[in-house]
Amino acid sequence: MKQEVSRFIEERHEQILDLIDTKGRVTVKELKDKFGMSLVTLRSDLKELEFQGKIRRTHGGAMAVEDKPFAPPFSIRKSINQSQKQAIGKAAAELVNNREVIFIDGGTTAAEMRLFLSDKQNITVISPSIEVAYWLCVTTSVTIYMLNGFLLRESLGVIGEPAMETIDHWNISKAFCGAAGLTEDAGLTDNHVGFIEQKRIITKKAHKVVGLVDSSKWGVVSLGTFANISEIDTIITDRSAPRDMINCLKKHDIEVILA
Numbered sequence: 001m002k003q004e005v006s007r008f009i010e011e012r013h014e015q016i017l018d019l020i021d022t023k024g025r026v027t028v029k030e031l032k033d034k035f036g037m038s039l040v041t042l043r044s045d046l047k048e049l050e051f052q053g054k055i056r057r058t059h060g061g062a063m064a065v066e067d068k069p070f071a072p073p074f075s076i077r078k079s080i081n082q083s084q085k086q087a088i089g090k091a092a093a094e095l096v097n098n099r100e101v102i103f104i105d106g107g108t109t110a111a112e113m114r115l116f117l118s119d120k121q122n123i124t125v126i127s128p129s130i131e132v133a134y135w136l137c138v139t140t141s142v143t144i145y146m147l148n149g150f151l152l153r154e155s156l157g158v159i160g161e162p163a164m165e166t167i168d169h170w171n172i173s174k175a176f177c178g179a180a181g182l183t184e185d186a187g188l189t190d191n192h193v194g195f196i197e198q199k200r201i202i203t204k205k206a207h208k209v210v211g212l213v214d215s216s217k218w219g220v221v222s223l224g225t226f227a228n229i230s231e232i233d234t235i236i237t238d239r240s241a242p243r244d245m246i247n248c249l250k251k252h253d254i255e256v257i258l259a
Contacts, residue, residue: 009045012035012037012045013045013048013049015034015035016031016045016046016049016055016062017049017054017055019031019034020055020062020063020064021064024063024064025058025061025062025063025064025216026061026062026063027060027061028042028043028046028060028061029060029061030061031045031061046061046062049062050062056220058218058219058220059183059218059219059220059242059245060219060242063216063220084214084215084238084240084259085108085109085112085214086112086115087238087259088109088112088212088213088214088236088237088238088259089109089110089111089112089113089114089115089116089212090112090113090115090116090259091236091257091259092110092112092113092176092210092212092236093113093115093116093117093120094116095174095210095234096113096117096120096123096174097120097123097173098120098121098122098123099121099122099123100123100124100173100174101123101124101126101170101171101172101173102123102124102125102126102172102173102174102175102176103125103126103127103172103174103175103176103177103202103206104125104126104127104129104132104176105127105128105129105175105176105177105178105195105198105199105202106127106128106129106132106152106155106156106157106158106159106195107155107177107178107179107195107212108178109178109212109213109214110129110132110176110177110178110212111129111131111132113132113176114131114132114135114136115135117136117140117142118139118140120140120142122143123142123143124142124143124144124145125142125143125144125145126145126147126170126172126202127144127145127146127147127157128146128147128149128157128158128159128195128198129156129157130151130156130157130158131156131157133146146158147160147162147198148160148162149162149194149198150194152192152194155192155195157195159192159194159195159198160194160197160198161197161198161201162198162201162202167201167202167205170205171207172202172205172206172207173206173207173208174206174207174208174209174210175199175202175203175205175206175208175209175210176210176212177199177202177203177209177210177211177212177226177227178211178212178213179211179212179213179217179222179226180217180220180222180223181217181219181220181221181222182211182213182217182218182219182220182235182245183218183219183220183221184229184245184248184249184252185221185229186221186225187225187226187227187228187229187230187231187232188209188211188213188225188226188227188232189220189221189222189223189224189225189226190222190223190224190226191222191223192223193223193224195226196223196224196225196226197226199226199227200225200226200227203226203227203231204231208233208234209227209231209232209233209234210233210234210235210236211227211232211234211235211236212236212237213235213236213237214237214238215237215238215239215240215241215242218237218241218242218245219242219245229249229252229254230252232249232252232254233254233255234254234255234256234257235249235254235255235256235257236256236257236259237256237257237258237259238258238259239258239259241256241258
């Protein structure tokens with residue numbers, strides 16, 4: 001009898017892994033609808049699979065573990081959740097006022113802002129992103145300042161810690177930063193040391209920090225924190241963001257905009 005129960009659990013685990021491998025991410029509710037098991041049982045399954053290093057649990061579900069040590073190329077990453085990212089980028093651009101100095105980071109979500117800045121007057125954009133800089137250069141009259149550093153080919157952006165003597169007297173109105181993860185405890189996190197250090201310094205210089213985080217990043221803790229929860233002013237996300245976490249952020253006086 002115990003062997004049959006064990007075999008059933010193992011088969012369910014394999015089916016869960018197949019589903020996550022196919023979709024990249026699943027919720028506990030999706031698993032409940034598929035397997036007809038209790039939420040307690042399914043959460044136990046996910047906990048065991050995470051312990052085995054086969055998945056990574058997130059808020060309300062689980063996601064696949066990256067086998068590759070490097071992130072996918074920029075061209076592939078920007079196509080993931082593209083409609084949500086573009087809506088977030090558009091909402092972010094609406095926060096930009098004429099004559100402001102802003103920072104746009106090198107991630108795929110923040111890069112979508114470039115499509116919606118053509119009507120802004122006399123703004124300056126600081127960015128490590130080649131994609132952002134090139135687009136704004138050929139389609140707008142925006143003043144562009146490229147951060148210096150080493151080129152990370154898969155992200156089409158430069159990485160490294162900006163020299164404090166260079167930016168010490170900068171007045172950055174808003175820093176628009178994408179992230180690989182967002183939680184109450186860890187704040188905004190990213191998965192590359194170069195971008196973590198870069199954004200950590202920039203966010204401390206900015207008057208306002210705006211996180212651009214689609215719902216797939218909520219409840220995820222990545223390699224390092226670049227902005228603690230107390231340093232975040234606004235989060236722009238899509239309408240699938242978990243309601244309990246939205247309410248949690250609002251308790252920290254963080255504005256949440258649903259794009």
